Amino acid sequence: MNMLWKRFVVNQTQRALLLREGNFERVLEPGVHRVMDPFDRYAIQCWSVQAPHFDHPLAETLRRERGAVIEQYFDVMDTNEDQVGLRFENKMLVEIVPPGARRLYWKGPAEVRFEVVELAEGAEVPARVARLLNQSNLRSRVVTGLAGVLSLQVPAWHLGVLKIDGKVERLLEPGFVAFWRFNREVSVELVDTRLQTLEVSGQEILTRDKVGLRVNLAATWRFADVLAAFAATPKPVEHLYRELQFGLRAAVGTRSLDELLENKQLIDEVVSQHLAQKLAGQGIEVHSVGVRDIVLPGEMKTILAQVVEAEKSAQANVIRRREETAATRSLLNTAKVMEENPTALRLKELETLERVAERIDRISVFGGLDQVLNGLVSIKSG
Secondary structure (H helix, E strand, O other): OHHHEEEEEEOOOEEEEEEEOOEEEEEEOOEEEEEEOOOOOEEEEEEEOOOOEOOOOOHHHHHHHOHHHHHHHEEEEEOOOOEEEEEEEOOEEEEEEOOOOEEEEEOOOOOEEEEEEEHHHOOEOOHHHHHHHHOHHHOOOOOEOHHHEEEEEEOOOEEEEEEEOOEEEEEEOOEEEEEEOOOOOEEEEEEEOOOEEEEEEEEEEEOOOOOEEEEEEEEEEEEOOHHHHHHHOOOHHHHHHHHHHHHHHHHHHOOOHHHHHHOOHHHHHHHHHHHHHHOOOOOEEEEEEEEEEEEOOHHHHHHHHHHHHHHHHHHHHHHHHHHHHHHHHHHHHHHHHHHHOHHHHHHHHHHHHHHHHOOOOEEEEOOOHHHHHOOOEEEEOO
16 A cells, blocks of 8 residues: 555755656645655655745746646746846845846745846946945845846045946946946956056166166056046056056167166156157156166176276376375475575474484484484484
8 A cells, every 4th residue: 555655745944846757746835745656657846945946947837837836836036138136035135137037936934025127227236226235244145146246345545447348438436336247248447546656677678789788667657537548548557568668668779888877867767758758648647767777787797897997997096196296296395495495404304303203212412413414323222
């Protein structure tokens, strides 16, 4: 007798379909169900009311042929190609239904509500719905279909450049924003409006006299007009970087190494002039440009070091010869004065004797002072 019956159990959080050879028989509510099945033709398929979407291949068949079953056990959510559906459970947003959807959901204990939003009203998510998307408790639970919404927070000191289907639409002020991605391509590029630094590093450039240099350049800049910048080029920062490269090559490639080393500000001035011409009216304001360093090849460093050493050695020789000449001229002038003035000669003699006396303990003089000067001096140190 037991072999003729099948026992099916549906718990309180489930709903089930009874299928006979894959065809719909009836809905099984929570409980224990017995079905006579001597030929093993019956089976059931269960769904949890916690994930109530009824995605069975029989869904369209039930819609056409079992309207009473649909009305009794299912909630219906249909959207056309220009609509987005919102499904709420117990007043909480739980799903965003895309355009062109036909959905059945098992009825359960939760209070269910549906809303439809017309995409023709614009790409921006209505403020009421955006507030729901921005709620902190939304981030702690799963909301199905969020991939159809672009949402982000525009930070302070930033602007958002909104692009729809590749076209710049408008600027977004700081704050939370959300846009529908359905039926359109939507992107937002964040732009920092503060002063920024852009570095061009490791540029290998040949000077006019064929000396290879590695130059590192830095520029400070800001967006003066964001919309104008993005209207001129889709990637303003990359455009600025390229123009810095071109300006640097124009400054270095048309000048010799000696010119660049003699006037280190020359590169800054040339690059600044280049940027002023190329970026006019493009919404980018360059505040300063400066060369961080110029790296010479190893062999060129050695040559320059030898040149500098030779120059400094030559300068030292000139100074030494100048000093020797001045000293000789001074001695000559002194000799002429003493030759013409015996008193000056006597004073010089006394000065010499004084310096000698400072270095000895005792002096014995015979024959007067003249003998001292004539070499007849006996000096004894005690």
